[in-house]
Amino acid sequence: MTHDHDLVLRPSAAQTEAALNPPPGRNGGDLVVETLAGLGATTVFGLPGQHALGMFDALRRSSLQYVGLRVENNAGFAADAYGRITGEAAPLLLSTGPGALTSLAALQEAAAASAPVLAISSQIPTAGLGGGRHGYLHELPDQAASFRGVVKSVHTVRTQSQIPSAIAEAWESALTAPHGPVWVEIPQDVLLAETHLPVVTAMDATPEDVVPRPELTAVAAHLLSSAERPAIIAGGGVVRADASGKLKSLAERLQAPVVTTFGGKGAFPWEHPLSLQSWLEDRHTTDFLEDADVLLVVGSGLGELSSNYHTFKPRGQVIQIEADLGKLESNHPALGIHADARLALSALLETVEERTDPTAADRVRTLLDRVRERIASQELTLEQDVLTSVRRALPDDSPSFWDMTILAYWAWSAFDARGANTMHSAQGAGGLGYGFPAALGAAAADPTRPVLAVSGDGGALYSIAELATAKQYDLNVTWLIVDDGGYGILREYMTGAFGQATATELARPDYVALAESFGVPGIRTTPETLEQDLAKALTTPGPSVVLLPAVLRMFAPTHLG
8 A cells, every 4th residue: 555655756767867967066055046946936135245155156057036235134125025026935145144134124024024035144164153253254153043033934054965955944934824034044165065966956845824723713703793893904914815805705795894904005995885994093993993892803913003002902802813823812812713814714704694784884984084084184285195196106006115204104094005915114123224125126026017115315325225226127116205304203203202303313415316326317306296207207117216305294193192
């Protein structure tokens, strides 16, 4: 009797010959790029360094497309966006010590946003592993320790034969829900040494599905079917699982109003009669959700931003579907279902009963009217006009990437993403400098669509060097920089808290002239001409910069009182 696990695929005569006589001139770096290609990678990001040269030399002999950025952190942001857009693990090639450590902030954002990034770094020579303090260039006593608290998994390679399996294991980890960044490190001597191992061809790293337990989805379906005022909070897990269609079907069957978190933008149609949009930083929305007798939370941990700064106190039964086990009931007691959003929503759709609720759409309209009245009372016409101009200029299917800047904070609540997986920001970890390099990664993933990046002048200075990258690879990214002469949101926070701001004002360059010095077209616009200028830049192939000098204000918070 033969069992499935006893079956072994026998190589053909040609495969055997190729394995016995691998091409000459290969090194450990070739095993890295061959493994990546075998796993299905087509594009890699990174920055070369002395210890990593074996990997970069091997790229010359591979079919992989390489996109090199000017700062490792920005390369990490580009890989993050590539992973978000494609759903594939995005390889990020780095060098030892300073190069590796410079990527940490980007990997923290990828972890917080569940973006699948496969970071592969060189290491000091094998003899130096273990903290022996041999004084190698870039030496750290334990480089991997710097990443263990940030990434999903860490994989240290010591021999060439370990390379394919370690990378495949990391690939599977990155793509198992919840997605996230992983870390592989390979010593310099292992990468540089000639290899006689066969060319890596057949790699399998299929991630495991996170399947809901049926007894839990049965209870959830019963609770939702019998609810009087059900509501749904849709988080980034819905977008990453490509489950927006199933979410819409479930909401309509239950007649349950839906609000999307800032990470879940586009998970539910903005103008749908059941759409509460994404006004989570609004007490009217918080009250509405607290009033639900059954609240379904899908793909969100209900963290600080998704809970109106932890002022949200649900009174009804919470059902939480979450692929990240550590987030289940981390903020509120719930019927916790550990599962991928798509699989859990599919299970609910099989068993939930249809509800009728003629009041649901009316309650949604009433809430949105109250939100609009609150914003209208604050004389924020400039901010709303600027956001409207951006929305009108941006093609519906074009992705946008937003830095931590006042216009982005507006967009979290007020911007219609017009589709899942089109609007992305750095609100996972909240670091500056995300928008432009991330947009470059998205443009590399899909050159057929223009991509928008939005930054303030403070965030722009973090990634200004990547104008050279945009020009070198002719990436189709339009960069909108809102220049208010400083860290605008910190200026507001400090003025509100202390009566005046300190360390928030910035000397800044002429961004239009600076862009043109890189060979990138730039234009200075006004709020009145923004829509026209931005639309023209987006429809013109290649990179461009649109500068908007403007001081924008935030709407008043509702969580402080």
